[in-house]
Amino acid sequence: MSSRVLLNLVHPVLEKSWANQAMLEAVKDLDFVKVNDLYEEYPDFFIDVRREQRLLLEHSLIIFQHPFYWYSSPSLMKEWQDQVLAEGFAYGEGGYQLADRYWLNAVTAGASEDSYASHGFNKFSTEELLRPFEQTANFCGMTFVKPFIMYQSETIGHSAVEKEAQRYRQYIESLVHRLDIAKAASGGAEPVEEA
Numbered sequence: 001m002s003s004r005v006l007l008n009l010v011h012p013v014l015e016k017s018w019a020n021q022a023m024l025e026a027v028k029d030l031d032f033v034k035v036n037d038l039y040e041e042y043p044d045f046f047i048d049v050r051r052e053q054r055l056l057l058e059h060s061l062i063i064f065q066h067p068f069y070w071y072s073s074p075s076l077m078k079e080w081q082d083q084v085l086a087e088g089f090a091y092g093e094g095g096y097q098l099a100d101r102y103w104l105n106a107v108t109a110g111a112s113e114d115s116y117a118s119h120g121f122n123k124f125s126t127e128e129l130l131r132p133f134e135q136t137a138n139f140c141g142m143t144f145v146k147p148f149i150m151y152q153s154e155t156i157g158h159s160a161v162e163k164e165a166q167r168y169r170q171y172i173e174s175l176v177h178r179l180d181i182a183k184a185a186s187g188g189a190e191p192v193e194e195a
């Protein structure tokens, strides 16, 4: 099976990561997953827009795997969105080339699930806090699928992290199965230059 799932990994210090490393280890051998480590590719933030757009067109499910940083992603993901999801490619005239793709945020959060509620110290649910990503996917005509969240990523302990990483693997496998994307054809449109 060729890779139909693009895993855009967004972690600035992967060598010091525990949770995201475990998640990556749990899924990287899946033959339909292509890993694209954005901080490794673009340590200076100069993104190869055509390469990134081509990768998007070649895959059906796009995963953004990242730690929760200030209720969002590490900053390279914002730069990636600003550059890659360009007018004429992701939206606007000649755009919407990602219209049949699926978007998944796979997030590790230091805080507990309980804290992400109106009564908790984080006040809002992760569902609410991830809305800018959801609406970005909507705007591009993509389908935003239910995020994967590993809570208490720094404190749950080794075996719980491993368990969560396996839950992540199963979630991706079930999505591929449910969305029937393993055999979905990739788009034929050409990537365009940055707008």
Ligand SMILES: Cc1cc2nc3c(=O)[nH]c(=O)nc-3n(C[C@H](O)[C@H](O)[C@H](O)COP(=O)(O)O)c2cc1C
Pocket (backbone or CB within 6 Å): 011, 016, 017, 018, 019, 020, 021, 067, 068, 069, 070, 071, 072, 108, 109, 110, 111, 112, 153, 154
């Ligand atoms: C700059 C920064 C911002 C963070 N912001 C949040 C946050 O908003 N919410 C949260 O639950 N954890 C936050 N954390 C904790 C990280 O989410 C946590 O360290 C990460 O999920 C651990 O994953 P790793 O082992 O792969 O690095 C933050 C950590 C850093 C360094």
